[in-house]
Amino acid sequence: MIFEILIYPGFVFLVLASMIYYGILRKVAARMQSRIGPPIWQPILDFIKLVGKEDLNPEQAKAGFTFWPFIAITSVLIAGLLTPIAGIVPLSFTGDIVVLIYFLAFGSLAVYLSGFSSSNPYGVVGSMRGLIQMIGYEFPFIVSILVPVVAAGILSPFLINTLQVHYGWFGFTFPFAAIAYFVSILAKVEVPPFHTPGAHQEIVSGYSTEYTGTRLAMIELAHMIKLFVLISLGIALFFGGSADILMFIVKSLVLLFIITLARVLVARFRIDQILKFTWFFGFVALIDLVRVVLIL
Amino acid sequence: MRLTGEALKNVFKRPFTQKYPKVKPIIPEGLRGRVEHDKNKCIYCGMCDKYCPSGAIEVEVGRAWRYDMGRCLFCSQCEEVCKYMVRKNAITMVMDFEHAERKKSRLITIHKKPKPEK
């Protein structure tokens, strides 16, 4: 139990794997853009470098400036412990998918609150956009998650995972929900076309404009872990589940590749376009939910 | 989504960029690189000094020629002046393009007029 929480597939594995996955994403994206790209362990090097740097506190910053990034990373890590990775859930109890949704949402919220507390106009605009985007993507996210939950009649992602391993993919039975889930992954981890809150060309770096050093490292790491957690949750809920590590790696890499494609191929949405787009997929997911409810 | 085909193709192609210090780029002929000065051909007349746009070349007329690469624009005006106005061909631009130095002082070249052989 302790081993599962701390090492595999707990904290150490989560942190390292999510960094490596992000590195792979960057490398493949670079190759798609016809560049050599950074080595896949670059995020780890970046993290070590950032932790070694000085933490700057702007005079105008509010009290939350110092702790929100840590809260963000904590909640995302806990969400990671609740997610089945290669068939193992370190912290498992009945009804945990609801808790998982809350922790994931709170991870994003903490990041945006950190932007507000920095009192930087760019940070404030970025966080505002982030919150608006949350209104957009939480709807398809929750609806699409509800589909397998209602279909299986269980609230535990671990059991849904094992169910899928034995009885086939929910992604095939509920393709609309699977697509909506995928779109909300993109929106949740702010991969293009949803990188509006941190839109580099408009508002510098969005919520993380004022952050340096360890806290910036935490925000970035929370981001990477969120990506990893959402991918593994997607596998557990829609893409056939994963009983062993090999299966997990293959499936997650395929998902990662599709995410990379999205990152490379599209331009950034405006915030109003994001709302239209995500809510459209929310209603698409709703089709499947209605189907499930009617069938049962 | 119009870029899909191109992006997928690129995954399996060799990247366009190169790892520069390891892989040298192909340089076309006639690149204006470092300024090379021939001590013996030069007559130290100071025409290159007069026409150098950034003051990278300074000439003590009849004695010495000083070149500061840090100020050089690599426009090859000095080469042209030497070739067509003075007709000496003492200055040429060679194709060497890696000029980075650790010390500023190493960017400066000073050539003194060689003593005539008796």
Add this chain to the structure above:
Amino acid sequence: MKEEKKMEKVKEERVTYSLPIGPQHPMYVEAENLNVYLDGETIVDVDINVGYLHRGIEELMQRRNYLQNIYLSERICGICSGIHSMTYCQCIENLLDVNIPERAKYIRTMVLELERLHSHFLFLGVVGYEIGMDTAFMYAWKDREFSMDMLEQVSGNRVNYAMPTVGGVRRDVPNHIIPSMLKKLNHLEKRTEYYRKVFLRDRTIIARTRGLGILPKKDVERFSIVGPVARASGLKIDVRRDTPYLKYDDLDWKVIVEKAEDSQSRVMVKVLEIFQSIKILRQCLKKLPSLDREIKTKVPLVIPKAEAIAITEAPRGELVYYAMSNGTDRPERMRIRTPSFVNIIYSLPIILKEQQLADLPAIVASIDPCFSCTDRMTLIDTKSGEKKTVDETYLKKLGERRLK
């Protein structure tokens, strides 16, 4: 003073906050300041402060001799460096009233069109980058590399070509590089066709460019906006056609005009102009081997008292050089009017009004601003902090004072 003005704006009911964009901002490569007054995410008003890159080049030019100035004028702008030095040389040739050899004219035309190619590819990349599509940026700049290679082949340098000199060009284009250049042009033409499709049809790009940043034709005429920005609003002006210089009247090409007046039409004008540039380049390369080898006429370097003007079409619009000589080897007065100045100062407030903040980078990029060209004249009275707009009456007054 700035604070007061800000307060004034904030007092207006709609403005909820203001956002400084620049002088240090990832949107720009160069330093410039836009003060954006916002209502939520909608832009209510924009203040433009230019002058961060003022280097006093006109003054510097008056202290150097005519040959040194070629290289100085080239450094006004990093992207359109060729056109600056060519226009300068043309201006000095007008002072002297000399004609340059035919071959030199062709080589100059060629370098100018190569530069237009590289500048337009750069522009495509920048537009892609500003709408958050890094891949378009990478691809466009990858292909820009080919035009840079061609420039390097022709001139021996990638950015500051130092190609023209007063009375001709400094380097000949050898016949043996022509086939490889034609090959690269073919590649570029294929790629341009690809970009035409991408920028015309890609749905995410359309969502960020079509119908945004409208610059009406009547405003273009009113503020005498020039270049591709004016052509994208349906005004058919091009110095290459209106007052032909070099070989443009002998070559077969046409002026591109788009009627949609929005960001997308400004992009499309540039894409289509790349085709025209390639066409001109092919004609030049075909003509070159049959021409006389002479590339330079001899010119005196001390110029008697005279005045001259030269007008050319830079990649961004009309470029004007004025020179006045005084019988020495240095100019008495140089004056440069760059296209970006009018385009930025007058068009930005019009096209940014009532747009979304998120569209600001794409719209600003679509008029292809070149700030280092722009910074020539802002008057700030340091004692009172008063800022003056330089208008016609003010300039006339200055002139009158000088005459007395």
